[in-house]
Amino acid sequence: MRHDLPMRPIADFVPSSRFSGPSRPSRSRRRPSRFGRTAGVVGPATLAAVLAFTAACSSDAVDSAGSGDVQETSANSEMGSIDGGSLSTAGPNAGSVGSGNSGSADGLGQGGAAQPDTTGEVEVVRELGHDSAAFTQGLEMRDGELYESTGDYGTSWVSARPLDSGPTDYRVKTDPLPGREFGEGMTITGNTLWQLTWKDGIAYKRDATTLEETGRAEYDGEGWGLCTMGDQLVMSDGSNKLTLRDPETFEPTGEINVALGAKGVDNLNELDCSDGRIYANVWMTDRIVRIDPSSGEVDAQWDLGELQQPRPSDPDAVLNGIAKVPGSDTFIVTGKLWPNMYEVRLK
Known part of the structure; x- marks a missing residue:
């Protein structure tokens, strides 16, 4: 099966202006709100002034960058931060x-300013089966095998299987994490x-072949996505900040602060590091x-x-999971609880 998905204008990707108002939407029924911000009440007497001010300028909320804590290794080295192409020491996140x-x-390039047109095309090469019970949090390809990590309480596992095998023909699959832990x-x-784990601050270290646990590390904040870029790891936490880590x-x-034009790109989730990007x-x-x-800029999206239509009825069944197929120009993509995966070209 091969077809191209239609292009959409960049305006479709830009939501309304950002504000530090009510708590952001709940991540899902499984993942409650991460940030408990509460809106202040603006009285009628000040409404005109507020509207005039927001028409003239906008401001971004500031998120403090957290440092990690690794078992048997103290995180006492000074971190660098990539933000708009400059390197600075660790401090408040500008996004x-x-x-x-x-x-x-x-969270794509929010704000009133015109954003660069970075929209690409998607070519579907083929459709593959996927375990519809997998609440997908991570995908990676290695030596012809598809590795997958899943989430939800009591069903957070890691598995490996040949890419072209049946969706549940696992070569190896771990036992679920303890019921109180949510895999990422x-x-x-x-x-x-x-x-990774979501809010538990635990990274499990496993043998890549057997998936047996060989150690653990601790970190501050939330864990979302993870990928390997050369001699370092890149980790997302749901904000526009990516944290670099020692493998x-x-x-x-x-740190890398991610932006589209002048605006931060929030809600970064599952990651894949390929071809220097x-x-x-x-x-x-x-x-x-x-x-x-090198700059934190989004240069394509x-x-x-159009994939996986109709979608599963579960509201959590969203797109998540991307893995480059080694030696090719294609990626494997899927979603949480989807019955299918897709091999695609991102053009």
């Missing part, structure tokens, strides 16, 4: 973690597989963005909304 006031969880993204570096100790070594699912959207790690 916002707020959501738009339209109720959308889309994963990546392979050398013969090590790292598996051996999981100690944080730097970082690909990221944007949570609760049908979008994948490509990030230049794709709309995959």
Whole structure:
């Protein structure tokens, strides 16, 4: 099966202006709101002044950058931060973690200024089966096998199977994490597989072949997506900040603040590091963005909304999961609880 999905204008990707108002939408019934911001009440006497001010300028909320804590290794080194192409020491994140006031969880280049047209085309090469019980949090390809990590309480596992096998013909699959832990993204570096947890602050270190646990590391904040970029790991936490980490100790070594034009791109989720770029699912959207790690700029994005139609009825069954097929120009993509995966070209 091969067909091209239609292009959509960049305006479709830009939600309304950001504000530090009500709590952002709940991530799902499984994942409650991460940020408990509450809106202040603006009285009628000041409404005109507020409207005049917001018409003249806009401001982004500030999110403090957290440092990690690794078992047996203290995270006491100074971290660097890539923001708009400059390197600075660790400090407050210049990007916002707020959501738009339209109720959308889309964090792509929010704001009134015109954004660069970075929209690409999606070519579907073929459709593959996928375990519809898998609440997909991470995908990665290695030696012809598809590795997948899943989430939800009591069903968070890691598995590996040949790409062209049946959707549940696993070569190896771990036992679920303890019921109180919610699994997240994963990546392979050398013969090590790292598996994140959402709010537990634990990264599981596993043998990449057997998936047996070989160690653990601790980190601050939330874990969402993870990928390997050269000699470092890249981790997302649901904001516009990506944290660089040491592949051996999981100690944080730097940050990348991601933006489209002048605006931060929030809700970065599952990651894939390929061809010198970082690909990221944007949570609760049908979008994948490509990030230049040297500057943090989004230089391309794709709309995959035509895939897996009709969607499963579960509201959590959103696009999530991207893995480059080694030696090719294609990616494997899927979603949480989807019965299908797709091999696609992102053009």
